[in-house]
Amino acid sequence: MSDDAANGQSKGAAADGDEIIRLNDVYKIFGPQPRGRAFELARSGVPKNDVQRLSGHVVGLTDVNFSVKRGEIFVVMGLSGSGKSTAIRMVNKLYDVTHGEVLVDGTDVQKLEGTDLQAFRRQKMGMVFQHFALFPHRSVIDNVGYGLKVQRVDRSDRNDASMRALSLVGLAAFADHRPAQLSGGMQQRVGLARALASDPDILLMDEAFSALDPLIRRQMQDEMMEIQDEVHKTILFITHDLNEALRIGDRVCIMKDGAVVQIGTPEEILTEPATGYVAEFVQDVDQGRVIKVHEVMTEPRPIPADMSLSDALTLCQDIAGRFCCDTDGRPISLLTAADGLRARSMGSNDLAKALRSDFDRCSPDATLNELYASAGRGLSIAVVDDSGKLIGNLDPRLIMEEMGRVEGLIEGFEREVFM
């Protein structure tokens, strides 16, 4: 695949990828006369409920614009009925648009018909369904191989590919079972394997994990991310669970009543919610899970080893501690204000006597929730890069502050919403 190189594990690389899916001004109205009055109403910005009351038509999507970049996990998130499934079904034309275009790799999907459409679906897309949608009358391996069967791949090749996909999701041993004989989580993994088997560029995952219990869900998310690291697909992922969206998404699109409310990285969503609606969502999220250390840490400004204790203490004025580094810039010890004061009160001005080395280290990409235990000790945490060099100083108080800031933000929006 040409995009493999560009498609490193880090998000920066993904952001550089070109557009693979693009929805332009997409409207979808359900009802007997979708292009009639209802469409005009929706187009002039009448809210979904009013359109329904005035015209008896249901607005599925209204003025939806977003684009997905090659190799990224793009999450569409919203409450039940907000049009997520409708949106994803536009991409492989399970539903027809009322208005607008859906471009996949530059072709307007909605204009495809018949064999062209089938060929397009076979080559480009794999879809995972909310309720698995496995074929109950076929064995697991035949389910997984269905896409290939439709492509007229012969049986042995098809089974090889299916077995590969099944072992990717860890279900190779269940190839000959019926879907009904598997647990929910296993069935969903079969669904995932089915999507992977025909090696499509794009995976459409409609609430793929919603039917699972939290533990299995987490496990599936991890597995999916692992698989994604291996296969580098473009994933359009739908969920109504913000935690999930923030956890796995490179970018998140939040929908409400058929319209897009905000698109952004998880951090942006969390830290700069565009509307009260988003903020309300964000409220229930454990921000620590999303906010990364490098967003909170401060400049390291290490203490030179030859400094006197009292000079060093002035550097520790408003921080829980500063680090001393070796010649390679690796942190070796920590001076906290309390330690320094105690040493001075004992009459010493020797910096070395006040230093301690039992501090914690973390990487800049760690999320705050991983550091709660360390932060509880009240000591500064050393943020180090892969080679162990000190690149930041994380004050545990900042962690708490950061959480508080988001909460304040929400309160502010609430005021905006309710007053």
Add this chain to the structure above:
Amino acid sequence: MSAIALLGQANGAEEDTGHFIDQFVDAVTAPEAGDRVVDWATTGIEWAVVIALFAIPVLMVIGGMRTRRWGIAGGGLLALLAVLWYRTRPKELIASGQRKFSQEGEPIDCVNAIVDESGELLECSSGLVSQVRQNTVLDQWTIPVGDWGEQTVRWVENNLDETLQVIEWPFARLLDLIVDQWLVQMSWITVCLLVFAIGWLVRGFVVGAMSATALVACGLLGAEYWVETARTLGFIAVAVLLCVIVGIPIGVLCGRVDGAWTVVRPVLDAMQVVHSFVYMLPFIYFFGIGFVSATMVTMTFALPPLIRLTNLGIRQVPEDVVEAARAYGAPERRVLFDVQLPLARPAIMTGLNQTLLLSISMLGIAAIMGAGGLGRLLYQGIQNQDIALGVSGGLAFFLVAVVLDRISQTDADRSNLISRIVTAWSNRRTPERLLEAAQSAANEKASKLAEEPDPPAEEFASASRRERISVVVAGLGALVMLLALLLPWSVDAGRVSAWARFDDADLRTEQCTGEWVDAAQLDSQGAGGGSSELACTGETRYLSNSFNGVSPSGGSWYGIFMAGLAVSLLWSAAMMLIRPGQTPPWFGPHGAMLFASGSLGLSLAFLLTNPPSIAAVHTTGIGVWIAIAAGLVAVTGAVAWLWCAPMTARRPLSARIGWGRLAGCTFAVLLLVIGIYSGWSYDTREGSVIGPELQTELDALEVEARAWARESQELAAQAEAEEAAGNLARAEELRNAEIEAKSNESAASNEFTTKRSEAQRKGDVIFNGYQSDGSRLGIWTLLAGLATLGLVLPAIGMFGIDEGRRYRWSTVVGGVGLAIALAPAGWIASISRVAEVNFVSGVGAVVAMAAGATIFASSRATLAEFERNKVYGDIPANAD
């Protein structure tokens, strides 16, 4: 008009004592009271109309139909004006009561005359209401629907003849191919095997075997019945096939295209609401009476559930599964065949079964429409009051219905055929309900599948030495019994086949010491005519013929039944030695005991069946004796096996004494008593019916008739001669005499035939179960039945309710019961195989069979509980 009305009135006046409703109406509409009531009534109705006309728009306005309210209100207003105008226009008056008028100078009596305001008679009627009340008024307003219909039919026949033929063609062709050219032509064995194969494939071995057996039973009713059975099978097959060809695609279309469903649905409703007797007519008009229109009517009736359920099945396929197929690029054809049809299968199968059941229930109407088949036999049986035809036809009908239903049944439903037809009928407009049961069963199956992938392997207790020896003994007995079938069972004549003929000498082979020559040559000097028989030049000797256990004149069905049981016994024994306990439950020790005692009973029954008194030359062959001896050995072996086999009940047996079973056996003994007093054989052969006395009488009549015939001939000749001589008066006289003679002749021959047939009808010779010519099996079965009364006591727990004892003695009772049931079965089957049609087995044998079956059944439930002990890995095998 008025004339008719007057006529009607006159009639009405005559019959003043009519139905009480008529009397009431008369009273109310009496000349005096009538018009007032009519007035009130019309006024009331008018006002009701006016109010309604206003109420409707008012309601509509309230209901928010703004656009229409002016139109409706305006309409109501117009209607009001119309009514007001009608009420206020100058009225015709009705002069109540009987008055005298004069019209054109003639005086008329008139009841309820219509007069104008000046009192002039406008019309003499009996009053509007009383006039309208007359039935004759209907004739003046007759709607000639029938004529229209007829004209339409004629038009269609004249102009669309070819279209009709095109429609008819596939039906006629299929029926011709499948029914006439194929099923009816096919050997019955092929048909039965075919049904067996289908049953096996579709439902499993047991269903296949039972279906084939039931069909064989239909065939054994007689070749005539077989043909009609095949015809019925074919008819149903064609009807269902056409339903499938038409119904499933329509159902699929409806399931996938909403528009199609909105069109089809009311059509289906109409098809199901209109009674089949109504739509039967157009089919008959257009396609004539016969198979084709019968098939069409059957289809019209049976098709809707299939369409409905197919539609429903397709619609019930989860949307996302269909989407999944589409999302992977499946074309619509594949979506249908890969996903929708397989998932709709339970629904479609339920629909198919419904269609089949409804087709079966239409066989009667099909028969009326001239479709032939078993329905025709039944119809004939009813019309001619032919009981035998009706009963046999009905049985065959029932069996065919059961076979077809069982084969097409879904796993879900285990109720019997009749209740299923009833459900099919009552749910034929809402077949969706039936689906729920089917689906819940399917789910159950699926979840079971999910829960227990494979049951743990079980080990059955292995056989002890003693057990193995007794198994071997029983198996050897069975083997010898089978070999004994090859030995002679009857010598010189058949024990049962002797019934078929008066002189069994013809069964013996004649051997000639000299040469066989043409009999005519031999006695050419004699007066003998040109007979072409062979005669022996030397001495004729008779060789004894012997017949083996399965030949018609040998053991016949006694032997065949015995062979079946012996084979089963042999198989049980062999399986026991190879893999103890792995056989189906009825092939264990108690099964062996049943087989052994059944086969012993059959060979004994053969021996005890009394040969007919006329079969002077019959001798019993050695094979029977060997079979009996071997049977005794087998029973001994089986008893020994039974007594040492490690068997336990799956559930604890009831701790109470089973008085019910004793009662059952007693009832069976009563049946056996009835059995011996009922006929075991009916002899309607001429020779046995017409005794010597009647014969002389008949001979005399015949002679008389001949004499008259001769005389009339003579008279005719004389008359001709006289005529030729010109003596016309004399000729006339002779002619009259001739006519008289002729009538005398016909009277005599009439009497001859009447007497004869009367004798044949009344004089059926019936032999009881204890009579020598009634096989005497009645006595023997009764004796065996009495014995079971003793044997059943330990079996029901009279001597302690120990499980093993009850099991073993129950087996013994069951074995004796089976023997009692099989002995008359052998008799019935053999008689129908070898005897001529006028000698048939009787109902006594059937009663005895039922008694045997009752005894067997009384033990069956207990036996079914028992199973060979199992051993599990950690328990040593010799734990018991």
